[in-house]
Amino acid sequence: MTAGRALWTWVAVCGAGAGLVLLAAGRDWATVTYGTRAVPVPAAELAPALGPAAWAALAAVVAVLATRGVWRRIVGVVMALCGVGVIVGAWSGGRPGAGLAVAAEHAPMAAGTTDVVRIANALAWPLTAGAGGLLLLAGGVVAAVVGGRWPGMSERYDRHGHGAEAAGRAPARGAPTDRALWDAIDLGADPTADPTADPEGETEGESPRARPDGDDGGR
Template sequence: MTSSPGPGGPAAGTGVSRADARPRGARRSLMAWLVCCAAGAGLALFAAGKEWAAVGYGGAPVPVNGGDAVTGLTPLVLAALAAVLAVFATRGVWRRLVGVVLTCCGAAVAALAWPSRLPERAVEVAETTRSLSGQAARVTVTAWPWAAVAGGALLAACGVAAVLLAGAWPGMSGKYERRSGDGGKTTRRVTGDRALWDAIDEGTDPTVDLDDHSGNDKK
């Protein structure tokens, strides 16, 4: 003869694990998004400091790096990083608006780094820095502009992801919020030093739980 599982049986445990899996998945998604944002911004900033073109005037070529060829590149990447941080400080519609800003910044980085007009810009920079106007120039373009384009495209994709997924992501204070399936607050019994610190890290107030438990014992 078998007995059906009670309120604390395997079925209940399965429900709790599924409820816990959703915020864990959201946190993993947010961390993966943050890594992609850092990779895109880091790639664009790293490429901006490299040599994008070399302008030759018959003698030694004049190197031109990305920051000189595209002066607005670094400020746009920094603005994108600021938008990434703002995602953690906002919620709802504001978080999606920040995602739109991030998308625009990433798209602007990719558009500015696109090397279609790089030879002209490189000649202008070389002539300004070396006073070599009026001489025929030979321009050699490197692959670093394409790295900046890839970084900007990755930032733009992260912005789109923020617009679509931001509603499920926790905020800066998400771990201090206590929720249950019916929208109410959840409490649990906290015993032991390790369990006490785990409860604090998860946002549960162990002092309230202990006070409630001691009050029940007195009754």
């Protein structure tokens, strides 16, 4: 796999990981029921760091494309830390009793009753967030280790710019150099004369100037 293809594969994987985290962060991870009243518990209450970590990871993806060298490795470390934060948040927020305290804050009157309390945890969403966090962690480690070999966004423009600059510095084909002009002057030639012109000043279709009467050119 070429370096450019590896870079864009990495971008796709990290983007998918951040997308999974954002998807899970917008869902209800648990439902606490007090008698007949159900209190949903959103992920934003159980793991509030998921959304910011996912957006930070997306920003890190763009930063990896825009940077090179040691800065790209630093961004990779930041992304790996975002992945670790997502994994920790998914684990803590997905525990069976994690939503009970949050639900009690949202419905204190219901929580104070003696009705039977039931907790339903949607484990699919914490697992989804954890999977996204693993992708971000792996992507950050890869960027920190081998990201320096990947091409940057400005490399193509730099290559084209250097080529155009070199072409501008190159002399035009067929144009006389300074040395050739001085050599022509030393030989007594006119360096500004057109080398394709007739040295006698005659052009095609013109007749030679008439000689004086009696001059037959034999002298």
